[in-house]
Amino acid sequence: EVMLVLRDAKDSVTSLSVSDYEILTGSLDCCIRRYDMRKGLLCQDNLSSSVNCVNFTKDGQCVLASCLDNTLRLTDKEGGEVRSEHTGLKNER
DSSP: OOOOOOOOOSSOEEEEEEOSSEEEEEETTSEEEEEETTTTEEEEEEOSSOEEEEEEOTTSSEEEEEETTTEEEEEETTTOOEEEEEEOOOOOO
8 A cells, every 4th residue: 555655856766765754865857855754844955967866974964966967965954055066976988
């Protein structure tokens, strides 16, 4: 039985990470979305590039996102502001 359907992404969801009470998604619509299951809240941040992969940091205070523009972005979980960006990483042969 389906308990929950998340329909907020405007394009394909490419990554999913789960903590004790949160679901984190990254998608091709350039957004990361954090669903707080305790409070029933959605927080959405636009990263200006499609998202490959997302994960919570070990301390749970930030989100690390790998984007299709060859950039890693570390964002503050609560405020959504980008704390740091690392660019130029390419997987080429």
